[in-house]
Amino acid sequence: MKKILILSANPKNTSRLRLDEEVREIKNTLQLSPNREEFQIITESAVRVDDLTRFLSNHQPTILHFSGHGSGTDGLALEDNSGHMQLVSTQALAKLFDLFQSQVECVLLNACYSEEQATAIHQHIDCVVGMNQAIGDRAAINFSVGFYTALAALRNYEDCFQMGCTSIDLQGIPEYLTPAIKIRRRRYQTVEATNPVKSDKDNNMSHDRKDGQNRSVSIGGNATGSAIITGDSSTANVNFQQVSLPEPASVNIEAELNALREILAKLETSDRRKIDNAFADAQEELNKAQPDKDEMGDALNRALKYAQKAEGFASAMEKLQPHLAKTTAWLGNNWHKLLSIVGLTI
DSSP states (O other): OOEEEEOOOOOOTOOOOOHHHHHHHHHHHHSSSGGGGGEEEEEEESOOTTHHHHHHHHOSSEEEEEEEEEEEGGGGEOOOOSOOOOEHHHHHHHHHHTTTTTTTTTTEEEEEHHHHHHHHHHOSSEEEEESSSSHHHHHHHHHHHHHHHHHHHHHHHHHHHHHHHHHHHHHTOOOOOOEEEEOOOOTTOOEEEEEEOOOOOTTTSTTTTOSSSOOOOOTTSSSSEEEEESSSSSSEEEEEEOOOOOOGGGGGHHHHHHHHHHTTTTTBBTTTTHHHHHHHHHHHHHTTSSSOHHHHHHHHHHHHHHHHTBHHHHHHHHHHHHHHHHHHHHHHHGGGGGGGGGGOOO
């Protein structure tokens, strides 16, 4: 069963929206479906900032739908204790959904200028919908009806998004290009690591250790030298090796990304989902006709930084080195810094 949590906020000092109508239409759409038993709808109105964590924790939704006002770079408009507007920043929202990424599959922000928040939340949630400009009540309601009509037919989230946009267009409303989707196609999702690298300590130790889990690397610029990687269960001395990079045109970048992903999949880490998300972002960019190498480099950097904290990263470095050298050559000079993560320099 997918649990849908609909949050709405229309503070006193903002223009009035037809939020009740939107909620009613969503409920009717799902209740009239032959698959209605597959969904549970929970609604919360006049949502205050302090309510966010409580509602997400208590209801544990699969889909989070927000209806209300957005303010672009300033964030989303919720209510304070007196019912007036209180903005929640983009950064705060991203941090919040980082905590709930294991349960939330989709976030729909049916609010004006909410694409910036959608982009930030997408770091942690696979599917996020926001609006790239102002959107009127009619368009917002029709998008919701279309989205949940497809969901009730058990279509995937991308189809739901397309149905929502089409529903706006069918009504002759010119805002059908306003919704924007950020979606991660999880072709390479790792549900459980295969042959994880175990700690040399007691295997019964909890994976929720709070002290000593993080690892750090001290690197002195691009000069050759050495570093020490330390963790709660191992210490590894790393001597930096000079490496010659191949010609970018000779690199099969998709094969190299897959090789890096497979090596890191064997590490035991609480950041598994974050690593998978970063690789999925890199793959999504690579699939474009003209991939942005800096976007791919940034995603790969995130994956490696999370992997650095894992048990067994030091022992995996030798396997990572040849693949990261080729990947770095393809990415270009801006990303030579990635080499230092695995003890290489040029």
